[in-house]
Amino acid sequence: MSTFSTHITPRQDAPPQTVLVVEDEVLIRLVIADYLRECGYRVHEAVSAEEAMAILQAPDVSVDVVFSDVEMQGEMDGFGLARWVRSNMPGIQVILTSGAERSADIAATLCEAGPLLKKPYPSQDVVDRIRQLAAKAGRS
């Protein structure tokens, strides 16, 4: 839905990174996933932490960055998902977002990208965070 997107900054670098967007509000998920695709990322979508884990464990799917909401339906929230990723797939970076006031310290222990991205977030801020992570990991 490029009608939702404004000020898209296409990625200049290659190869494309793959981002897994985990968000249970469908329209928010569609908008950010669409924006990231317009910016050149390959994007997978998950409705819940459980779906995210199923995708991450699939042998034919590769993910570089998980961008997840904290408050989600299901047994596991975004913090739980971030802990699971850190324990089981340490090569994957995690960015968390939340509409609620949360302790930045909790997120800082889980995310290389720093504190929570507070909702509502400008889509470009997500791209900036992903780029920061890529730069840290030596992928510019």
Add this chain to the structure above:
Amino acid sequence: MSAASVTVLPRRTPPTILIVEDEALARCLVSDELRSRGFKVLEAGSAPEALTVLETVRIDLLLIAVDLSGGGSGLDIARLVQGRRAPMQVILALSEDGALADPEWESLGHLIRKPYHPPQVFDLVARCLNWPTPPDE
């Protein structure tokens, strides 16, 4: 009386497809295949999510699993779409071990049986939407 002349112009933008499937990996792989072929693909994991998207975005083709978990079924959504004025192609995905299709289902759209085979899904979607346009001979 001369026959009316209708000129169909090729569409400039790729069709938009909504895939409604509660099995995340299957949804992911089919969506990936269709995106790699140039379609714009939106994803929903449940009937309520599908309704939200259908009320918000113009969709050219709905690919929906019949046996969705949670509230509402794929059939309910397909019936709702059929009652709308806006033209929309529908593909119903039947469960792998489910019952034979009811005759009514064929009136709702094209039928496929899971598991999905992404290249076959692409062939059916391309035929339904006549896109991408075959090259001139």
